[in-house]
Amino acid sequence: MPAQLLTGWGRTGATRAEVASPGSAAEVADLLGTAGRRGVLARGLGRSYGDAAQNAGGTVVDTSGLTEPLELDADGNLRAGAGVSLDTVMRTFVPRGWFVPVTPGTRQVTVGGAVAADVHGKNHHLDGSIGRHVTRIRLVTPTGTHELRPEDDLFWATVGGMGLTGVITEVDLRMIAVESSAIVVDTDRTPDLDTTMALMTEGDDRYRYSVAWIDCLSSGRSLGRSVLTRGDHAPAAALPDARRADPLRFAPRTVLAAPPWAPSALLNAMSIRAFNEAWYRRAPRRERGAVHGLAGFFHPLDGVSGWNRLYGHRGFLQYQLVLPFGQEDVLRRTVERLAGGGCPSFFGVLKRFGGADAGHLSFPTPGWTLALDMPVGPSALGPLLDSLDADLAEAGGRVYLAKDSRLRSERVRAMYPRLEEWQEVRGRADPDGVMCSDLARRLGHLGAGATGGIA
Amino acid sequence: MKDALGRPQSVAVFGGTSEIGRAVVERLVGGGTARVVLAGRDGAALENVATDLRHRHGARVDVVPFEAEDRATHARTVEAVFAGGDLDVVLVAFGVLGDQTRDERDPGAAAGVVETNFTAAVSVGVAVAEQLRRQGHGALVALSSVAGERARRSNFVYGASKAGLDAFYQGLAAALAPEGVHVMVVRPGFVKTRMTAGMKPAPLATTPEAVADVVVDGLGRGAHTVWAPPALRAVMVVLRHLPGPLFRKLPV
Numbered sequence: 001m002p003a004q005l006l007t008g009w010g011r012t013g014a015t016r017a018e019v020a021s022p023g024s025a026a027e028v029a030d031l032l033g034t035a036g037r038r039g040v041l042a043r044g045l046g047r048s049y050g051d052a053a054q055n056a057g058g059t060v061v062d063t064s065g066l067t068e069p070l071e072l073d074a075d076g077n078l079r080a081g082a083g084v085s086l087d088t089v090m091r092t093f094v095p096r097g098w099f100v101p102v103t104p105g106t107r108q109v110t111v112g113g114a115v116a117a118d119v120h121g122k123n124h125h126l127d128g129s130i131g132r133h134v135t136r137i138r139l140v141t142p143t144g145t146h147e148l149r150p151e152d153d154l155f156w157a158t159v160g161g162m163g164l165t166g167v168i169t170e171v172d173l174r175m176i177a178v179e180s181s182a183i184v185v186d187t188d189r190t191p192d193l194d195t196t197m198a199l200m201t202e203g204d205d206r207y208r209y210s211v212a213w214i215d216c217l218s219s220g221r222s223l224g225r226s227v228l229t230r231g232d233h234a235p236a237a238a239l240p241d242a243r244r245a246d247p248l249r250f251a252p253r254t255v256l257a258a259p260p261w262a263p264s265a266l267l268n269a270m271s272i273r274a275f276n277e278a279w280y281r282r283a284p285r286r287e288r289g290a291v292h293g294l295a296g297f298f299h300p301l302d303g304v305s306g307w308n309r310l311y312g313h314r315g316f317l318q319y320q321l322v323l324p325f326g327q328e329d330v331l332r333r334t335v336e337r338l339a340g341g342g343c344p345s346f347f348g349v350l351k352r353f354g355g356a357d358a359g360h361l362s363f364p365t366p367g368w369t370l371a372l373d374m375p376v377g378p379s380a381l382g383p384l385l386d387s388l389d390a391d392l393a394e395a396g397g398r399v400y401l402a403k404d405s406r407l408r409s410e411r412v413r414a415m416y417p418r419l420e421e422w423q424e425v426r427g428r429a430d431p432d433g434v435m436c437s438d439l440a441r442r443l444g445h446l447g448a449g450a451t452g453g454i455a
Numbered sequence: 456m457k458d459a460l461g462r463p464q465s466v467a468v469f470g471g472t473s474e475i476g477r478a479v480v481e482r483l484v485g486g487g488t489a490r491v492v493l494a495g496r497d498g499a500a501l502e503n504v505a506t507d508l509r510h511r512h513g514a515r516v517d518v519v520p521f522e523a524e525d526r527a528t529h530a531r532t533v534e535a536v537f538a539g540g541d542l543d544v545v546l547v548a549f550g551v552l553g554d555q556t557r558d559e560r561d562p563g564a565a566a567g568v569v570e571t572n573f574t575a576a577v578s579v580g581v582a583v584a585e586q587l588r589r590q591g592h593g594a595l596v597a598l599s600s601v602a603g604e605r606a607r608r609s610n611f612v613y614g615a616s617k618a619g620l621d622a623f624y625q626g627l628a629a630a631l632a633p634e635g636v637h638v639m640v641v642r643p644g645f646v647k648t649r650m651t652a653g654m655k656p657a658p659l660a661t662t663p664e665a666v667a668d669v670v671v672d673g674l675g676r677g678a679h680t681v682w683a684p685p686a687l688r689a690v691m692v693v694l695r696h697l698p699g700p701l702f703r704k705l706p707v
């Protein structure tokens with residue numbers, strides 16, 4: 001097995017692991033049975049930002065060989081190998097009129113990785129996270145192979161369980177029918193955060209998809225100014241003539257590639273500010289019914305391959321939080337402190353979450369979610385985010401484990417009140433603590449004594 | 456695990472009562488590092504440091520007896536240091552200054568300085584490297600000295616031992632980089648400590664606390680060599696290339 005240095009998408013905290021690439025569930029079971037002291041972990045396309053898909057000194061199961069099967073029945077029930085990417089799912093099935101029920105901001109994630117993080121999309125306020133649309137999981141644990149359904153505890157410990165219950169090898173997912181590969185979009189440019197939140201509160205339920213891009217660098221009166229885009233799948237009849245002939249055409253391309261090297265200063269306070277300014281000005285003040293392609297609407301960043309390298313060798317992190325409704329003041333204060341904290345942030349994204357999801361460690365909970373990319377470097381960054389975490393925990397909020405790379409372990413319990421329940425279910429599937437990740441070591445959430453490997 | 460900002464959760468120090476080692480631990484623990492292992496010779500002094508860290512910072516502190524001169528025990532000691540779980544930062548901070556006048560004339564005394572500062576640092580370094588390799592992450596920090604940069608009339612026995620240590624850890628840095636392990640060599644100038652008490656401070660003299668700042672900053676950046684104070688880097692570039700006859704006339 002080749003050893004490899006691995007990081008998450010933020011390119012911080014590299015650690016070394018033996019990487020195995022099994023081609024079947026049986027080979028996965030063998031790997032779990034012969035695990036060394038530092039355990040095993042599945043890894044998809046490494047799109048989690050921090051250390052969730054790393055296992056220092058242990059074995060990492062690269063799932064890219066688990067691509068069988070890939071089938072869709074007439075009712076839109078998808079059966080996919082855990083290593084299949086959402087990109088492949090969409091390229092294969094959008095032209096046949098089926099779209100994934102939930103997509104994150106990039107198509108370059110695996111089905112297994114999406115379930116393990118219980119990802120959410122721009123439709124969470126109506127449709128919840130991906131776990132709600134999953135009907136079956138095949139999970140290989142150190143104690144055996146399980147066919148899990150939503151009535152099983154282990155199902156909900158695995159959905160959002162960040163790979164720590166076992167290796168998912170297959171997923172059944174209910175897809176949604178679409179008439180076209182386009183989205184009808186309404187855009188509003190808002191002058192400040194209050195206007196943004198008021199617009200979203202009042203109108204989000206009329207749209208399947210909603211997201212506000214926030215300029216997190218402007219302060220004072222324009223604090224939190226945003227570009228709000230909301231939309232729905234376009235009926236074939238709504239398409240312009242040119243596209244009507246082939247309404248389901250879906251062939252997104254990468255238009256740009258970031259250079260393999262990049263000066264660390266490329267994305268710095270000044271360039272980030274300039275970008276935010278330009279992006280805000282470019283957006284129409286108010287536009288109704290514009291027709292956009294799926295890829296441009298959902299995955300604009302996929303157009304630039306390797307954009308994470310633009311942050312230079314020290315990498316970057318994403319801070320994504322959710323605050324319950326009623327805690328808008330805390331959200332406002334958070335945006336204020338981020339705008340004034342001397343730590344530039346690129347591309348803030350604000351969404352509204354709907355009902356809570358059933359995964360023990362699922363991130364979404366009814367409220368506001370804010371996500372920001374920030375370059376590592378300013379020494380004020382750690383203390384700033386630590387203190388925001390404190391406010392967040394007190395207000396009943398939490399940070400997203402799939403994005404996290406710096407949360408302090410003492411905060412997890414407050415942020416994830418179902419942690420003990422999860423530990424108990426996980427403990428039955430993996431009594432010796434074979435499943436392990438750097439995230440789990442850092443957050444100590446495998447329970448006492450298991451921070452270095454198998455207890 | 457250290458986090459994305461390079462902040463470690465655990466640290467171990469070989470030479471647990473060294474003032475620089477202690478200052479580094481203070482800085483880390485103040486910044487959130489929760490677990491400390493102190494390995495050293497003077498049990499009572501170590502216990503005092505441990506108690507202080509526990510009380511003031513609520514840190515979890517373990518103490519392990521460590522004797523630099525007793526090479527046969529190193530492998531076992533290092534194992535004991537790692538017994539409580541992963542270590543994110545390991546500091547090799549033990550050493551002696553020696554007595555130049557005596558060491559120049561007494562072969563046993565000179566060899567003793569080299570034995571502690573170089574041989575033991577190599578033996579401990581190899582054992583620690585093996586543990587860090589196994590865990591697939593972590594940082595190893597060795598305290599070298601500007602005295603190792605260019606041997607000086609006034610302390611060349613000490614300087615030679617540090618030059619050896621410095622070269623060894625630089626090589627180790629290259630060997631461990633592909634293993635996910637970061638090695639950093641620290642080159643302090645004159646530091647006001649017990650070791651230098653009563654000596655006339657050299658230009659750019661610094662304190663253990665200032666060295667600790669440099670170490671913590673270097674860890675965050677993933678630096679391979681740091682100088683304390685940082686200005687010494689430029690000074691030493693000049694001194695290193697000064698012709699011998701001129702260098703020997705300098706009051707350093």
Ligand SMILES: Cc1cc2nc3c(=O)[nH]c(=O)nc-3n(C[C@H](O)[C@H](O)[C@H](O)COP(=O)(O)OP(=O)(O)OC[C@H]3O[C@@H](n4cnc5c(N)ncnc54)[C@H](O)[C@@H]3O)c2cc1C
Binds near residue numbers: 046048049117120168
């Ligand atoms: C540009 C960008 C935008 C994003 N936008 C969103 C968003 O809008 N919403 C959102 O929710 N997330 C978003 N994410 C995060 C991303 O969706 C998740 O991190 C997702 O888990 C990545 O999938 P992956 O296949 O790359 O998994 P990895 O990053 O490789 O792994 C993530 C976790 O899943 C586990 N895992 C992976 N495969 C398996 C398996 N087969 N069995 C068991 N466990 C497994 C790993 O152990 C790890 O804990 C975004 C990420 C990027 C880079």
